[in-house]
Amino acid sequence: xxxxxxxxxxxxxxxxDYHLQIQKNGGKDxxxxxxxxxxxxxxxFEPGIRITFSKNEDDWNEDRGFVDSVEVLVINDNTARIAxxxxxxxxxxxxxxxxxxxLLSRAPNVETLSTKGKGxxxxxxxxxxxxxxxxxxxxxxKLAIDREAMLKTILGGYGTLGNDYPVNDAYALAxxxxxxxxxxxxxAAHYFKKSxxxxxxxxxxxxxxxxxxxxxxxxxxxxxxxxxxxxKLQREPSDGYWxxxxxxxxxxxxxxxxxxTQDIRYTTTQLSTSTWNxxxxxDPAFDKMLLEARAETDKDKRRALYHQMAMMVRDDSGxxxxxxxxxxxxRSVKLKGWIDDVGNxxxxxxxxxxxWLVS
Amino acid sequence: MTDTQPTPSIPVSAPPPGPVAVWRTRFPxxxxxxxxxxxxxxxxxxxSILIFAGIEMLPGDFATTYLGQAATPQAIANLxxxxxLDRPIVARYFDWLFNILHGDFGHxxxxxxxxxxxxxxxxxxxxxxxxxxxxIAVPLAVGLGLIAVLYRDRLVDRLINLVSLAAVSLPEFFVxxxxxxxxxxxxxxxxxxxxxxxxxxxxxxxxTIILPVATLVLVVLAHMMRxxxxxxxxxxxxxxxxxxxxKGISALRAIVKHAAPNALAPIINVVALNLAYLIxxxxxxxxVFVYPGMGQYMVDAVTVRDLPVVQxxxxxxxxxxxxxxxxxxxxxxxxxxxLRHPR
Numbered sequence: 001x002x003x004x005x006x007x008x009x010x011x012x013x014x015x016x017d018y019h020l021q022i023q024k025n026g027g028k029d030x031x032x033x034x035x036x037x038x039x040x041x042x043x044x045f046e047p048g049i050r051i052t053f054s055k056n057e058d059d060w061n062e063d064r065g066f067v068d069s070v071e072v073l074v075i076n077d078n079t080a081r082i083a084x085x086x087x088x089x090x091x092x093x094x095x096x097x098x099x100x101x102x103l104l105s106r107a108p109n110v111e112t113l114s115t116k117g118k119g120x121x122x123x124x125x126x127x128x129x130x131x132x133x134x135x136x137x138x139x140x141x142k143l144a145i146d147r148e149a150m151l152k153t154i155l156g157g158y159g160t161l162g163n164d165y166p167v168n169d170a171y172a173l174a175x176x177x178x179x180x181x182x183x184x185x186x187x188a189a190h191y192f193k194k195s196x197x198x199x200x201x202x203x204x205x206x207x208x209x210x211x212x213x214x215x216x217x218x219x220x221x222x223x224x225x226x227x228x229x230x231x232k233l234q235r236e237p238s239d240g241y242w243x244x245x246x247x248x249x250x251x252x253x254x255x256x257x258x259x260x261t262q263d264i265r266y267t268t269t270q271l272s273t274s275t276w277n278x279x280x281x282x283d284p285a286f287d288k289m290l291l292e293a294r295a296e297t298d299k300d301k302r303r304a305l306y307h308q309m310a311m312m313v314r315d316d317s318g319x320x321x322x323x324x325x326x327x328x329x330x331r332s333v334k335l336k337g338w339i340d341d342v343g344n345x346x347x348x349x350x351x352x353x354x355x356w357l358v359s
Numbered sequence: 360m361t362d363t364q365p366t367p368s369i370p371v372s373a374p375p376p377g378p379v380a381v382w383r384t385r386f387p388x389x390x391x392x393x394x395x396x397x398x399x400x401x402x403x404x405x406x407s408i409l410i411f412a413g414i415e416m417l418p419g420d421f422a423t424t425y426l427g428q429a430a431t432p433q434a435i436a437n438l439x440x441x442x443x444l445d446r447p448i449v450a451r452y453f454d455w456l457f458n459i460l461h462g463d464f465g466h467x468x469x470x471x472x473x474x475x476x477x478x479x480x481x482x483x484x485x486x487x488x489x490x491x492x493x494x495i496a497v498p499l500a501v502g503l504g505l506i507a508v509l510y511r512d513r514l515v516d517r518l519i520n521l522v523s524l525a526a527v528s529l530p531e532f533f534v535x536x537x538x539x540x541x542x543x544x545x546x547x548x549x550x551x552x553x554x555x556x557x558x559x560x561x562x563x564x565x566x567t568i569i570l571p572v573a574t575l576v577l578v579v580l581a582h583m584m585r586x587x588x589x590x591x592x593x594x595x596x597x598x599x600x601x602x603x604x605x606k607g608i609s610a611l612r613a614i615v616k617h618a619a620p621n622a623l624a625p626i627i628n629v630v631a632l633n634l635a636y637l638i639x640x641x642x643x644x645x646x647v648f649v650y651p652g653m654g655q656y657m658v659d660a661v662t663v664r665d666l667p668v669v670q671x672x673x674x675x676x677x678x679x680x681x682x683x684x685x686x687x688x689x690x691x692x693x694x695x696x697x698l699r700h701p702r
Contacts, residue, residue, distance in 0.1 A: 047470040048659045049554065049651045075552060075649050079536060084552055084649075087543045239417065275431055 007295030009302070010261045013172075017260055018349055039065025039353050048074055053352070066337070066356035082330075086110055091335040091357065094346060096328040097211065098156030104330055114158045115327040115340045115347075118170045118258025121154070121210045122162075123203065123220065125318030128280040129250040131197045132318055139315075140191035141201075144224040146183040147322040153219060154212045155325055162321035165310040166269060170342040171262050173299065175307040178314065188227035200232040202251060208241035209253035210325070217253055247278045254278065258344060262306050263294050270313055279318035286312050334358055392689050399685040403678055407459075410673040411452050414666060421468055421664040442468055442666075455670065465667035469660070474671045477656065482675065484555060485652040488568055489637035492575035497630055500580050504587025504626075508614055511592070523581035535574045535647040542570060552649035571648040575641060579633045586629040590622035624691035631687030639676040 002011070021027065021036045034042045039061065040053035053070040073090065075081045081093045082100060086107045096104065096112070105112045125132035125141065132138060147161050160168060163181055167174050205217035214235060221231040236245050236252075245252050259265040268274060271290060272282040286309060293305040313319060327345040331338055337355040341348035376384075383390045422438040439445050458465060464474035503523070507516045526534070542549040550567045559567070594600065595618055603613045642654030653672060660668035 046556075046651075047467075047472065048656065050556075073552065073554065073649065076655075077646050077649070080539070080552060080647050080649055083539045083543055087547055087551060089543075089551055 006291065008263075009295060009297050010263050013260050014264070018344070040070055043069075050074065064350075064353040067352075070352045085330055085332060088332065091332045092329065092351065092355070094327075094329045096330055098154075098158050098328065101156060101158060101328055109333050111331055111333060113327075113329040113331060113338060113340070115329070115345075116160065116168075116170055116342065117325065117327045117345065118168065118342075120162055120166060120168075120256055120321050120324045121150075121213070121216065122166075122254050122256065122322070123217075123320040124246075124252055124254050124278050125320070126250040126280045127316075127318040128282070131195070131201065132250055134195045134197065135316060136191045136195035137197050138318055140188045140195060140227070140229060141224070142181060142320050143184045143188035143191065144227045144229050145220050145320060145322050146223045147181075148183065149223070150216055150219060150322045154216045155323055158326040158328055159323045160326075162323050163314060164317075164319055164321050165313040166256065166265050166319065166321060167262050167306075167310060168324050170258070171265070173262065173303045173306055175303070175310045178307070178310060181314070183223060185223075185227040188224070188229065192227060192229050200230040202232050202234060204234045204236050204245050204249050204252040206236040206238050206241045206245070206253070208236075208238035209246070210255040213253040213255075216322075247276060260343075263290070266290050266309060266313075270309075270317065281313065281317040281319070283312060283316065388692060391692050395685050395688050395692075399681045402681050403674075406677040406681070407456060407674055408452070410670055410677070411448075411455065414669055414673070415448055417664070421666055459671075459674065464671035467660070467665055467668050469663050469665045469668075474667050477668070478653070478671055478675060480557070481651060481653045481656045484650065485638050485641075485654070487555070487564060488571060488575070488641070488650060488652060489634065491565065491568060491572045492579070492637050493634055495572065496576045496579050496633070497583065499576070500583035501587050501626065503580075504584045504591065505614060505619070507584070507588045508591045508595070508618075509610060519584070523584050526577040527581035529577075531574060531578045531641075532643050532647055534577050535571070535644055538570050538574055539647075554649050554651060568648075568650070571641075571644050571650055574644055574648075575637060578644075579637065583626070583629055583633055587622070587626050590625045591618050594618045594622045620694065623694045627690045627694070628687050631683045635680045635683045638679050 004011070008014070023031065023033070023036055034045075037060070039056050039059045041056045043052040043054050045051050051072045053072075055065055055068050059065055073084075075084060075090075075093070078097055078100065081090075082096075082104055084090045085093045086104070086109070088109070101112050101114070104110060123141075123145075125138055127133060127138070142164055151157060151159050151161060161180060162168075163178055165175075165178075169176065203217055203220070205213050207213050210216075217231075217233050221233055224231045246254055256269065259268065267290065268276055269278055270281050270286065271277065272284070272287050289305055289309050293302050293309070296302045296305065329346070334357050335355050336358055338351070339347050339354055341350065343349075347354055421442065422435045422444065443451065455465070462475060464478060466472065467474055467477065503519050507519045510516045529537075538549075539551060543551040549570050551570065553568050553571050555564045555567055591614060595614075600613065600618060603617045604610075608616075639653060641652065642658055644650070645652045645655040646658075653675065657669060657672035657676075659665075660672065
């Protein structure tokens with residue numbers, strides 16, 4: 001029995017979060033026993049090397065867990081991962097780089113998989129810090145980024161365009177009819193002039209933010225130059241980027257993974273009181289709407305609220321969101337049962353439960 | 360009253376030689392070896408301080424790196440307290456040193472496993488890889504060096520030089536990728552990934568590591584081969600080698616019996632350096648071949664600021680370097696005829 005302080009229409013969805021597990025006696029006996037409700041049993045765990053599982057013969061669900069054993073290998077090197085797959089030593093590999101996708105798709109016996117996800121690449125401005133406390137300047141920068149070029153060059157086309165709000169149609173009740181913001185150097189120059197700001201703008205970046213973040217920042221810099229905006233880049237060390245730069249410095253490159261619902265997404269990063277409000281977006285009207293939408297059970301009313309909230313974030317906040325990235329994986333043609341899941345990567349983490357092998 | 364002016368009333372005679380000096384003249388070789396050992400231990404302590412201080416100076420700490428984007432101030436404070444990071448650095452250093460002298464490297468912060476146990480496994484793997492590579496590379500390098508001297512400036516010498524220089528000029532990861540392309544992707548004959556597990560027999564392990572061993576042999580061969588060649592040619596220029604030649608013995612015999620023993624010291628040094636490299640410096644090869652050795656263990660730990668692991672690995676690495684250099688020094692003393700037969 002769960003008792004909530006405020007209404008939450010998403011509770012069933014929230015309970016699907018992968019951090020939550022069902023264990024014997026509520027996990028009170030031994031939370032680290034690795035005994036849950038899955039189709040496989042843990043055999044061995046060697047951190048940084050491999051994890052092995054064997055089939056759980058007593059699984060309650062007959063519709064999953066089709067192989068006798070599962071082995072997860074740690075292969076950090078991109079080329080080694082590809083060589084392992086194309087030589088048939090492994091059946092599935094993840095985190096491919098966009099550059100290698102098209103090359104690998106030519107290999108026989110291998111299929112590349114590009115799955116739409118909820119994660120996004122972004123540039124964050126602190127709305128409470130000069131010069132980013134001026135919405136004309138924020139708008140100028142949002143218009144001064146070439147999203148199409150970013151999708152094509154940084155992601156190799158494996159992604160979708162972003163519209164400066166942190167939600168795409170992989171979320172339930174996502175707004176659908178918001179006009180796509182496009183690269184417009186003239187409008188950007190107009191807003192930049194209106195903001196009255198002069199001199200360069202410092203953008204901090206590092207490949208720790210997301211793969212290709214430094215290249216993306218250089219591209220942004222070149223785009224903005226067309227609009228007469230001078231962006232100065234500062235490369236930061238990857239070490240400690242998330243503790244020293246992100247959520248600390250007023251303008252930096254960043255990444256967010258997906259969340260189960262729009263409510264969790266906005267509560268994490270757009271609610272005024274959130275610790276991780278990394279654009280310092282503070283709008284009491286937005287906060288009120290967020291709580292209202294959370295308890296609303298009428299789908300149409302909820303959809304309308306989320307539409308309004310997306311518009312507020314898109315037009316007023318410090319979030320520049322050029323692209324959502326796809327998850328890039330590859331399988332051997334022997335591995336069947338892959339499902340493009342809208343949840344997280346690796347078929348929402350269920351690949352071992354869903355896959356089977358043909359000889 | 361203080362004695363400000365030394366006023367010796369007795370004329371100073373030469374002081375009698377101290378016990379150390381006596382020992383030194385009587386056993387020149389033993390004293391030199393003892394000196395090296397004491398120096399090695401001192402160096403090890405100095406490097407333990409450097410390792411500890413160096414890691415302290417890295418930006419970012421384990422708590423913030425481990426919690427990543429999800430770090431709250433309270434969570435960071437809790438984690439720091441749990442691992443004793445809030446205590447002064449000097450106290451932590453001496454605790455660490457005390458435990459290590461008792462064979463306890465602590466527990467990994469990231470995985471919770473015993474660092475000593477992990478290092479034992481990984482070091483064993485590294486030793487296996489380095490040992491297999493050395494067993495092939497050292498005799499091959501010295502042999503090729505001798506052959507190169509024997510046929511100096513002729514086709515064989517040029518060929519050996521060219522091939523070994525080409526091999527050392529290619530970056531190790533490139534050699535590795537070439538081997539993978541040919542022997543794994545195009546003609547699947549070799550094992551890949553070259554990951555070894557505890558459950559494997561020695562024979563299975565050796566079969567698995569063929570490709571990384573081949574890569575390492577190609578990488579270290581040229582250095583040792585060229586040093587052997589240069590050292591022997593250097594000795595060949597001396598007068599006694601001319602005598603040997605005039606005596607009428609064969610070129611091979613002259614090189615093996617008379618030149619090589621005097622050229623051993625520099626060869627031993629370069630072999631020791633390469634052995635140290637094979638054990639601690641092959642992280643790139645380990646990553647490419649997915650080999651669970653010390654290098655990858657340490658690099659993985661550095662990225663998450665897993666201090667006990669980084670410090671433990673760092674200390675083991677410096678111990679190996681110091682040990683191998685010490686052994687090389689001692690061996691060069693032992694093979695030096697002038698020290699072996701003191702006058």
